[in-house]
Amino acid sequence: MSRVIPIRRVGGDASEMSDESLVAACATGENAALGALYDRHVDAVRRFLARMSGTDDRDLDDLVQATFETVPRAARRFGGDSQVRTWLFGVANNVARHHVRSEVRRKRLASAFAEERREAGDTGAEVMERERAQRLQAAIAALPDKLREAFVLVYLEGIAGGEVAKLLGVREGTIWKRLFQARARLRESLGGVYP
Amino acid sequence: MNRCPSGIELERAYWTPSDAARVHALACARCTAELAEIQSLIAAGRAIEPSPQSADRREEIRTTLLVRRPAAKVERRLPRWWQLAPVAAAAAAAILWFAWPRGESGTQEVAEGRRGTVMAHGDAHYMLMSPQPDEIVRLVDGTLTVQVQPLARGERFRVVTADGEVEVVGTAFDVTAEADRLVAVRVIHGVVRVRDAGGQLHVLEAGQAWRPAATREPVLIGPPAPEPVVDPQPVPRQMQKQIDPPPAAPGRSDGQRAFDDGWNALRAERFDEAASAFARAAQNGPGRVAEDAGYWQAVALARAGHSAKAARAFDSFLAAWPSSTRAGEASAMLGWILFDARDYQGAARRFRAAVKDPAARVRKSAADGLNAIRQAGR
Numbered sequence: 001m002s003r004v005i006p007i008r009r010v011g012g013d014a015s016e017m018s019d020e021s022l023v024a025a026c027a028t029g030e031n032a033a034l035g036a037l038y039d040r041h042v043d044a045v046r047r048f049l050a051r052m053s054g055t056d057d058r059d060l061d062d063l064v065q066a067t068f069e070t071v072p073r074a075a076r077r078f079g080g081d082s083q084v085r086t087w088l089f090g091v092a093n094n095v096a097r098h099h100v101r102s103e104v105r106r107k108r109l110a111s112a113f114a115e116e117r118r119e120a121g122d123t124g125a126e127v128m129e130r131e132r133a134q135r136l137q138a139a140i141a142a143l144p145d146k147l148r149e150a151f152v153l154v155y156l157e158g159i160a161g162g163e164v165a166k167l168l169g170v171r172e173g174t175i176w177k178r179l180f181q182a183r184a185r186l187r188e189s190l191g192g193v194y195p
Numbered sequence: 196m197n198r199c200p201s202g203i204e205l206e207r208a209y210w211t212p213s214d215a216a217r218v219h220a221l222a223c224a225r226c227t228a229e230l231a232e233i234q235s236l237i238a239a240g241r242a243i244e245p246s247p248q249s250a251d252r253r254e255e256i257r258t259t260l261l262v263r264r265p266a267a268k269v270e271r272r273l274p275r276w277w278q279l280a281p282v283a284a285a286a287a288a289a290i291l292w293f294a295w296p297r298g299e300s301g302t303q304e305v306a307e308g309r310r311g312t313v314m315a316h317g318d319a320h321y322m323l324m325s326p327q328p329d330e331i332v333r334l335v336d337g338t339l340t341v342q343v344q345p346l347a348r349g350e351r352f353r354v355v356t357a358d359g360e361v362e363v364v365g366t367a368f369d370v371t372a373e374a375d376r377l378v379a380v381r382v383i384h385g386v387v388r389v390r391d392a393g394g395q396l397h398v399l400e401a402g403q404a405w406r407p408a409a410t411r412e413p414v415l416i417g418p419p420a421p422e423p424v425v426d427p428q429p430v431p432r433q434m435q436k437q438i439d440p441p442p443a444a445p446g447r448s449d450g451q452r453a454f455d456d457g458w459n460a461l462r463a464e465r466f467d468e469a470a471s472a473f474a475r476a477a478q479n480g481p482g483r484v485a486e487d488a489g490y491w492q493a494v495a496l497a498r499a500g501h502s503a504k505a506a507r508a509f510d511s512f513l514a515a516w517p518s519s520t521r522a523g524e525a526s527a528m529l530g531w532i533l534f535d536a537r538d539y540q541g542a543a544r545r546f547r548a549a550v551k552d553p554a555a556r557v558r559k560s561a562a563d564g565l566n567a568i569r570q571a572g573r
Contacts, residue, residue, distance in 0.1 A: 035257060
């Protein structure tokens with residue numbers, strides 16, 4: 001905790017504070033800082049959790065809430081050596097990892113994606129595009145945890161491999177290997193080179 | 196590099212512009228095809244977006260986060276539940292939610308970073324939660340008179356109960372809760388918005404009052420409103436006169452004093468001491484005090500981390516007071532304790548008893564519990 005700036009109270013407008021200051025304030029139990037952090041990052045965290053867990057909306061919101069409820073506790077270990085958004089993804093990843101541990105859940109999810117529902121007014125191209133996206137999402141959801149988290153963090157969230165390696169506590173080379181393995185598995189699941 | 200890089204090297208080359216293998220890859224048809232595949236996966240994957248979150252749901256989560264006790268004080272109580280599943284977190288949140296002690300009786304609280312002045316009637320149970328810009332007062336039981344200074348742009352002030360909330364913009368009002376249910380709001384001046392247990396919004400102006408449709412008995416919501424005042428600060432003298440004085444100490448029974456001791460200990464987070472005091476109150480207090488004491492004794496034990504004792508206390512409470520307004524909450528909390536102990540059958544029975552509770556939060560907690568049991572394959 002010595003690396004976290006101690007802030008007793010969020011004065012003035014919390015929305016003007018830096019992300020790092022908000023995390024530090026969260027660590028001291030400042031709910032206003034947590035609210036500001038939530039406002040600032042909820043969309044990114046929610047999208048990340050959707051990609052990581054592939055759950056329905058109700059479960060997704062529960063995961064979002066669980067993530068931000070974990071933030072004050074996790075904030076005391078935040079060392080400032082990664083961007084706050086990346087660190088939040090790490091917190092969310094731990095929450096999601098427990099959630100998607102059940103293989104049965106993912107298989108059920110994958111089969112749910114396979115049920116295509118055509119909506120009125122859709123053109124053939126739109127239906128095909130949606131089917132394609134659903135197949136990809138199901139294939140991502142079916143990846144093993146370690147491959148999926150590397151794939152989502154680097155490919156989909158655009159976080160540098162080195163930063164992801166630090167976040168996950170592995171060497172950078174391990175990230176490149178996991179990305180390669182994830183891509184190979186997706187290629188296999190999707191029946192050939194993508195697209 | 197003359198040879199084609201491996202797939203792993205290609206990954207690194209794609210994401211590292213200065214990588215040596217990139218030069219070869221960009222000039223090689225086979226490698227370029229792989230890079231194109233990476234690019235296609237990125238584009239297709241990033242196009243996958245969750246359905247938008249409703250503003251209400253977003254606000255609901257935000258409020259839940261803000262009314263929690265600071266994490267630094269609750270950390271030691273939560274580890275196993277957090278590790279079980281997100282739904283299990285609802286149990287911890289539920290215990291904390293219902294476990295806030297009262298504010299000072301008959302006193303006025305003004306704190307740094309706040310716009311609201313809170314005056315408690317009698318022994319109202321409340322707690323000042325987050326400061327501005329989203330100031331929240333958590334009211335469990337009793338009546339508060341609240342005076343809110345004009346808010347700046349982006350600032351909010353709310354009084355939240357388990358089943359509703361009152362949001363104001365520069366006003367003064369009375370708000371009453373019973374057993375964590377919002378039962379009355381009366382506006383002295385200004386405008387307030389009341390969100391009831393069903394999520395419906397009611398806008399009240401000066402002189403208007405609100406009560407839920409199915410209040411079981413008349414609720415005293417304080418003295419008549421004073422004349423409207425233009426400047427909300429300082430607190431009008433008329434209003435100060437109307438605040439009920441704290442209950443006279445000499446008239447309090449042993450059970451009531453024990454109950455007060457329990458609250459003081461709970462507020463100071465001396466949970467074992469609180470549980471003992473509530474146990475004395477449950478034995479010696481009159482009916483309503485004994486009922487409340489039984490409930491809070493179980494909560495204190497749960498907060499102290501004595502799960503088995505808390506389970507027995509909740510069980511005793513539910514047996515003694517099956518029609519208590521807190522029965523649903525107690526059932527849901529007991530359900531989570533049993534779930535944590537892997538007694539899925541017992542937990543399911545308790546969750547089922549809470550799924551029709553009047554409070555949406557309790558119903559949700561119970562439904563989450565039943566879902567968690569199903570996911571556990573039981």
